[in-house]
Amino acid sequence: MNLNITLLPGDGIGPEVLAQAVKCLQAVEETFGHNFTYTEASIGAVAMDQTGNPLPEETLEICKNSDAILFGTIGTLKYDDNPDAKVRPEQGLLQLRMDLNLFSSIRPVKIFPTLLEKSPLKKEIILGTDFVIYRELTGGIYFGEKKLSADGTVASDLCQYSEREISRIAHLAFKAAKNRKQKLTVVDKANVLETSRLWRKIVSKIGESYPEVTLEYLLADNAAMQIMLNPKQFDVILTDNLFGDILSDQGSAICGSKGLLPSASIGNDYAMFEPFHGSYTQVQGQNIANPIASILSAAMLLNHFGLNEEAQAIIVAVDKALRKNISTKDINPASTYGTSQVGDFISQNIIDSEEDLNF
Numbered sequence: 001m002n003l004n005i006t007l008l009p010g011d012g013i014g015p016e017v018l019a020q021a022v023k024c025l026q027a028v029e030e031t032f033g034h035n036f037t038y039t040e041a042s043i044g045a046v047a048m049d050q051t052g053n054p055l056p057e058e059t060l061e062i063c064k065n066s067d068a069i070l071f072g073t074i075g076t077l078k079y080d081d082n083p084d085a086k087v088r089p090e091q092g093l094l095q096l097r098m099d100l101n102l103f104s105s106i107r108p109v110k111i112f113p114t115l116l117e118k119s120p121l122k123k124e125i126i127l128g129t130d131f132v133i134y135r136e137l138t139g140g141i142y143f144g145e146k147k148l149s150a151d152g153t154v155a156s157d158l159c160q161y162s163e164r165e166i167s168r169i170a171h172l173a174f175k176a177a178k179n180r181k182q183k184l185t186v187v188d189k190a191n192v193l194e195t196s197r198l199w200r201k202i203v204s205k206i207g208e209s210y211p212e213v214t215l216e217y218l219l220a221d222n223a224a225m226q227i228m229l230n231p232k233q234f235d236v237i238l239t240d241n242l243f244g245d246i247l248s249d250q251g252s253a254i255c256g257s258k259g260l261l262p263s264a265s266i267g268n269d270y271a272m273f274e275p276f277h278g279s280y281t282q283v284q285g286q287n288i289a290n291p292i293a294s295i296l297s298a299a300m301l302l303n304h305f306g307l308n309e310e311a312q313a314i315i316v317a318v319d320k321a322l323r324k325n326i327s328t329k330d331i332n333p334a335s336t337y338g339t340s341q342v343g344d345f346i347s348q349n350i351i352d353s354e355e356d357l358n359f
């Protein structure tokens, strides 16, 4: 298959981890006889330093002309520490999600059996955890009108949702649940928020078309608690932009490290693949960041194009690295393996896996 992939390394550890994902995609090309081309473009603080704009027009054009986008991470301490900054690196990512209409973020939370001991939860609680968060990605409080009073003492962020925005992601979440364990949990604050009540109304109506799926509602505070107490109870979680952001970090932490989990940001016309985690600028350039979330994002990209065997080869190679303790310090504090050594091991194992099959 020919695929034209845009690479957006971004800020912080983004370039280092993305480079490992590209190694793995190249290993897949070599092993399975595909032809991927890569075009790099700038976004975030890096782009702001070059052009003043966190999402340059050229970057958007390159993304629109590609089959898929592989994203690194975004944000730097320079802007995190400056509440008065008028333009922020993160706006580049948010604008890109909006411009490409990537309304659904699919975030699988699954524990690797080899990492049971790394979870902050007790083994018997985390064992068997396998759920997926459908996070609405282009609406809600992230994108509502923002205001700051002239004297700078009052601020507001509008949280708004329309029926169209809710129903399109709800259909995707129901379809996913139908093909999994047939359970859909909507996370909201319907006891407080009008938007949550609208979500409930629309989702329960759509639920009538998916009779095989058991639908339940959970308030967000309770959901955060349930993820700690009994994460196995979940199959598909459907939620808005802000709750989805929060719960997905929680989900990755219970799997042993924030550096592990990938996501797919999907719209009707475009698809982007990105780690759950942030830019972790503190360790930028030190070759210690965990590349696995980025590598697994590449696997999700392959799945998106039906290259399931190829995606599986990546997952098997990641699993092998973890089983052999070839991992970065977040997983294994005594490790001498850095970001690129872990990437080398995993990509080499993708190539070797095919040789194993041939002999």
Ligand code: IPM
Pocket (backbone or CB within 6 Å): 074, 075, 090, 093, 094, 245, 276, 278
């Ligand atoms: C994520 C990130 C982003 C978000 C940031 C970087 C804007 O935390 O993808 O989860 O909040 O959506």
Ligand code: MN
Pocket (backbone or CB within 6 Å): 245, 246, 249, 276
């Ligand atoms: Mn987040």
